[in-house]
Amino acid sequence: MKKKLEFKNFSIYFDQYLFISISLLSVLGLFFLYSASQGDSNTVIKQSIFVGFGLVLMFILSQPDPDFYKIFSSLFLLIAILLMFATMIFGREINGAKRWLDLGFFTLQTSEIIKIALPIFLASYLYNKPLPISLKHTFITLTLICFIFYLVYSQPDLGTGLVVFMAGVYILFLAGLSWKFIFTSFGLIILSMPFLWNNFLEPFQRQRILTFINPSNDPYGSSWNITQSKIAIGSGGMNGKGYLDGSQANLNFLPEAETDFIFAVIAEEFGFIGICILLSFFFFILLRCIYLAFNARDRFCRLTIGGLSLVFASTLFINLGMVVGIMPVVGMPMPFISKGGSSLLSFYIAFGIIISMATHKKLMQK
Amino acid sequence: MIDIDERYVEKKSFFNRLLVVYIFFGIAFSFFLYQTYSLQISEYTNYESASIKNKTKEVLVQPVRGIIYDRNGNIIVKNVPTYDLILKPSQVISIENFLNSISEIIDFNESEFDYIKENFAAKASLNRELVIKKDLSMEEIAKFEVRSYRFPYAFIDVRYSRINNYPHLFSHAVGYVGGVNNEEIENILRNQDLAQIETIFKYSNGFQIGKTGLENTYDDSLRGKFGKKVYQVDATGRLLKEEEYIKPISGEDLFTSLDIEAQKVAYNQMNNRRGAVVAIEIDTGAIVSYVSTPSFSTNAISNGISSNAFNSLIKDINKPFFDRASQGRYSPASTIKPAIGLFGIEKNIIDWNFSMKDPGFFVLPEDQRVYRGWREGGHGNVNLNKAIIVSSNTFFFSLAYKSDINELINHLSNFGFGKNVCIDCFNPDNGLLPTPEWKMNNLNFGWFKGDTVNLGVGQGYLSATPLQLAYYSMILANHGISQNLSFVNKNKEKKKQKINIENINDQDWNKIHSSMIGVIDSPIGTAKRLQKLKKFKVAAKSGTVELVSTDTKEDYKIIRKNEGNRDHAIIIAFGPMPNPKYAVSVVVENGESGGSVAGPVAIAVLNNLLEK
Numbered sequence: 001m002k003k004k005l006e007f008k009n010f011s012i013y014f015d016q017y018l019f020i021s022i023s024l025l026s027v028l029g030l031f032f033l034y035s036a037s038q039g040d041s042n043t044v045i046k047q048s049i050f051v052g053f054g055l056v057l058m059f060i061l062s063q064p065d066p067d068f069y070k071i072f073s074s075l076f077l078l079i080a081i082l083l084m085f086a087t088m089i090f091g092r093e094i095n096g097a098k099r100w101l102d103l104g105f106f107t108l109q110t111s112e113i114i115k116i117a118l119p120i121f122l123a124s125y126l127y128n129k130p131l132p133i134s135l136k137h138t139f140i141t142l143t144l145i146c147f148i149f150y151l152v153y154s155q156p157d158l159g160t161g162l163v164v165f166m167a168g169v170y171i172l173f174l175a176g177l178s179w180k181f182i183f184t185s186f187g188l189i190i191l192s193m194p195f196l197w198n199n200f201l202e203p204f205q206r207q208r209i210l211t212f213i214n215p216s217n218d219p220y221g222s223s224w225n226i227t228q229s230k231i232a233i234g235s236g237g238m239n240g241k242g243y244l245d246g247s248q249a250n251l252n253f254l255p256e257a258e259t260d261f262i263f264a265v266i267a268e269e270f271g272f273i274g275i276c277i278l279l280s281f282f283f284f285i286l287l288r289c290i291y292l293a294f295n296a297r298d299r300f301c302r303l304t305i306g307g308l309s310l311v312f313a314s315t316l317f318i319n320l321g322m323v324v325g326i327m328p329v330v331g332m333p334m335p336f337i338s339k340g341g342s343s344l345l346s347f348y349i350a351f352g353i354i355i356s357m358a359t360h361k362k363l364m365q366k
Numbered sequence: 367m368i369d370i371d372e373r374y375v376e377k378k379s380f381f382n383r384l385l386v387v388y389i390f391f392g393i394a395f396s397f398f399l400y401q402t403y404s405l406q407i408s409e410y411t412n413y414e415s416a417s418i419k420n421k422t423k424e425v426l427v428q429p430v431r432g433i434i435y436d437r438n439g440n441i442i443v444k445n446v447p448t449y450d451l452i453l454k455p456s457q458v459i460s461i462e463n464f465l466n467s468i469s470e471i472i473d474f475n476e477s478e479f480d481y482i483k484e485n486f487a488a489k490a491s492l493n494r495e496l497v498i499k500k501d502l503s504m505e506e507i508a509k510f511e512v513r514s515y516r517f518p519y520a521f522i523d524v525r526y527s528r529i530n531n532y533p534h535l536f537s538h539a540v541g542y543v544g545g546v547n548n549e550e551i552e553n554i555l556r557n558q559d560l561a562q563i564e565t566i567f568k569y570s571n572g573f574q575i576g577k578t579g580l581e582n583t584y585d586d587s588l589r590g591k592f593g594k595k596v597y598q599v600d601a602t603g604r605l606l607k608e609e610e611y612i613k614p615i616s617g618e619d620l621f622t623s624l625d626i627e628a629q630k631v632a633y634n635q636m637n638n639r640r641g642a643v644v645a646i647e648i649d650t651g652a653i654v655s656y657v658s659t660p661s662f663s664t665n666a667i668s669n670g671i672s673s674n675a676f677n678s679l680i681k682d683i684n685k686p687f688f689d690r691a692s693q694g695r696y697s698p699a700s701t702i703k704p705a706i707g708l709f710g711i712e713k714n715i716i717d718w719n720f721s722m723k724d725p726g727f728f729v730l731p732e733d734q735r736v737y738r739g740w741r742e743g744g745h746g747n748v749n750l751n752k753a754i755i756v757s758s759n760t761f762f763f764s765l766a767y768k769s770d771i772n773e774l775i776n777h778l779s780n781f782g783f784g785k786n787v788c789i790d791c792f793n794p795d796n797g798l799l800p801t802p803e804w805k806m807n808n809l810n811f812g813w814f815k816g817d818t819v820n821l822g823v824g825q826g827y828l829s830a831t832p833l834q835l836a837y838y839s840m841i842l843a844n845h846g847i848s849q850n851l852s853f854v855n856k857n858k859e860k861k862k863q864k865i866n867i868e869n870i871n872d873q874d875w876n877k878i879h880s881s882m883i884g885v886i887d888s889p890i891g892t893a894k895r896l897q898k899l900k901k902f903k904v905a906a907k908s909g910t911v912e913l914v915s916t917d918t919k920e921d922y923k924i925i926r927k928n929e930g931n932r933d934h935a936i937i938i939a940f941g942p943m944p945n946p947k948y949a950v951s952v953v954v955e956n957g958e959s960g961g962s963v964a965g966p967v968a969i970a971v972l973n974n975l976l977e978k
Contacts, residue, residue, distance in 0.1 A: 131379060231417050235417035248421075251599070299377075317395065
């Protein structure tokens with residue numbers, strides 16, 4: 001394995017395992033999107049431009065030294081927060097949600113940026129704190145996490161909000177949050193559930209969670225999505241109905257087939273065997289991230305790799321869990337597969353930074 | 367900054383914690399994989415059928431109803447395709463506005479307007495279509511089509527009208543069809559494994575099932591089977607393409623034994639008087655003529671009628687809907703006498719030589735009650751032959767008086783009294799063959815000897831339908847061989863059977879026949895007026911059903927001022943003798959004289975049947 005290719009005076013930082021698997025996944029994604037969009041080549045062309053651009057971005061972002069990210073992490077977070085505020089003011093409203101900032105050439109979902117910026121900032125904030133993390137730092141960190149969660153949540157975007165929240169908590173946990181604090185706060189959270197339910201959730205969010213708990217409540221209302229998704233997945237069977245032959249997706253029974261529910265399209269057309277093969281790519285990427293984290297040069301890199309890979313893992317799991325009906329429908333794209341530029345680019349950025357963290361070694365440490 | 371020692375601790379803690387998180391995700395992913403496995407593998411068949419159900423929509427295709435023929439292959443009832451203007455009432459907000467604008471294009475008469483207004487609300491609430499104008503002309507179709515954008519909830523489509531070529535002749539025999547109700551269509555579809563409840567409302571539109579007569583009794587085979595078109599649909603319910611077409615199976619044609627010409631003769635002879643005519647082919651038990659008058663137009667009932675017209679039919683005191691042929695109950699009166707005579711012979715109470723004096727009345731020894739004959743002074747000495755020819759009541763009073771009531775009831779039951787004699791008649795009445803038990807249970811009186819005496823002349827509680835009388839006539843004609851009546855020659859349920867009557871030989875039957883021939887041919891016969899009318903040798907027995915009991919002719923003249931009190935005229939006949947082919951029964955309500963009022967109808971029908 002070569003992590004560093006030397007060309008005369010400058011080096012190129014590159015992890016071929018991640019690069020190849022992510023590229024393959026992206027190409028598969030385009031292939032699936034063609035079917036999910038019912039053969040709309042415009043959608044696929046637009047998405048492939050993002051894929052191409054994203055792969056290049058990933059490569060570029062893996063070149064700077066981790067210290068660059070460490071030093072500028074507060075700046076990144078500040079920009080991300082400002083973008084969030086800008087969205088709040090200038091954002092484009094779609095279906096009652098203000099999540100997108102129109103940049104002319106590109107509509108940016110700003111929460112996707114903060115999803116990356118927060119873990120890096122927290123890693124740089126916590127990497128030099130003694131173990132276990134003191135109560136003071138824990139509270140500072142949690143306050144920041146909650147503030148950013150609230151920014152995203154108020155758009156409203158519960159799904160991304162949860163990922164942002166979880167991303168922050170992962171870093172705090174990996175950085176050495178005291179177990180005493182963990183158990184105490186866990187107890188408090190459980191006790192405060194009813195309060196959160198009544199005061200923080202929008203009625204439609206409560207409805208979604210309720211229909212998740214009891215789907216037979218309302219077959220053609222809020223659980224229509226999940227019912228149709230289950231039919232699509234279940235009717236795929238072992239071998240699937242064949243590429244472009246999924247009736248649930250092609251006849252519009254499956255809602256959000258190009259974005260949140262694209263997994264259902266894949267499961268319908270390629271069956272259990274197909275999704276097992278697809279998921280093995282994701283597992284490979286995650287296992288590679290563990291390996292890279294273990295071999296990272298310092299605590300900052302470890303925390304960043306661990307945190308960003310867990311953002312990836314939780315996004316994937318929330319999407320999959322939602323599509324098969326074991327989690328509430330919160331609106332979450334499938335990484336590298338679903339249509340949507342911002343989410344796609346955010347993961348290229350994340351993996352670019354992961355590769356940077358993993359491939360730069362400090363000679364003096366040997 | 368943390369120092370070098372701590373770095374080792376930190377690294378170890380990080381690894382442990384990362385593993386904890388990954389193990390958590392591992393468990394979550396296993397749960398996800400398990401869920402996917404159960405969806406795709408364990409519950410595959412459920413979800414597969416759910417997916418097929420999602421994307422397909424079955425549209426039922428109605429079968430065309432079978433045609434009904436007479437025995438000569440002439441069409442009685444057919445289906446006529448017409449282009450009809452059809453409205454979806456549930457979508458129309460104001461029927462008044464709609465009618466105002468549609469009548470600018472297409473002419474409607476008052477009764478059509480009434481029909482639409484009367485049926486609009488009911489059809490709208492059931493989400494059914496309403497045919498607002500039948501049988502559009504090409505010009506009307508063209509006029510509507512170019513302006514159809516103004517009427518989004520109306521359209522023109524082909525619908526079949528059930529047309530009886532002789533709408534008044536077969537009102538009761540063939541009956542009529544009508545719209546199907548939800549329960550009926552559900553049953554029909556379930557029997558065909560087509561239980562698509564939600565489509566029932568939509569696709570049962572215009573579907574008709576038999577409501578009465580043969581249309582009802584043979585509905586199963588006339589109706590045919592629904593076909594279906596299976597379409598692929600998208601989530602919005604749009605029909606995308608036809609995937610499968612199972613053609614409907616048209617209903618089977620029904621070849622009846624009815625004879626249109628004989629039916630016409632019977633109907634015209636009845637001349638709208640209240641009554642019924644039934645004629646049977648003796649060899650087969652097939653009903654060739656079946657008329658109940660007055661009648662009504664089955665076409666009007668089958669294809670839509672305004673409620674005014676319908677109400678006037680319902681309220682008509684002559685009850686045109688009432689099927690007198692198989693539901694009207696009449697005392698057989700004197701027509702019963704041949705059967706009573708045979709009973710006397712069978713039980714050796716009398717023989718052909720036995721004779722007695724008929725003073726014109728019979729006195730019941732028990733209570734001295736007087737039972738009168740129809741002719742004052744009586745008929746002198748009468749034997750069985752003469753008693754039938756002149757219709758002597760005294761002879762049969764006295765014969766019945768000597769009979770055992772239970773044996774007599776048993777004997778009459780052999781001739782079809784008190785039971786259903788028809789395989790495929792619509793809702794036939796069994797008449798009444800009274801028994802002592804019946805009288806005790808229903809009237810709370812014991813059986814009197816006088817009841818038996820009355821039975822001897824076919825009066826009292828005994829009643830029969832014209833259909834049963836025709837059956838009885840057929841058995842008399844056929845030397846005691848019975849078979850159930852039917853409108854279809856090939857009916858498998860028919861079988862010939864000698865009735866359970868012993869001690870009666872062909873000679874006895876021939877003697878009964880010659881007595882019944884004498885009813886017409888003898889100068890003293892009660893139906894001698896028919897001699898001029900008949901073209902063949904016919905055996906007959908007339909009867910006069912007393913509705914009000916009177917002692918003298920003067921009394922009768924008083925009560926007959928009310929038409930409803932007048933006697934019913936009744937006759938049974940068969941011919942040609944000596945080898946009869948057809949048996950007939952005729953009842954003319956309040957017709958007074960069996961021989962001269964009912965008789966000519968029976969003779970005309972027999973003449974028509976035999977002349978072919």
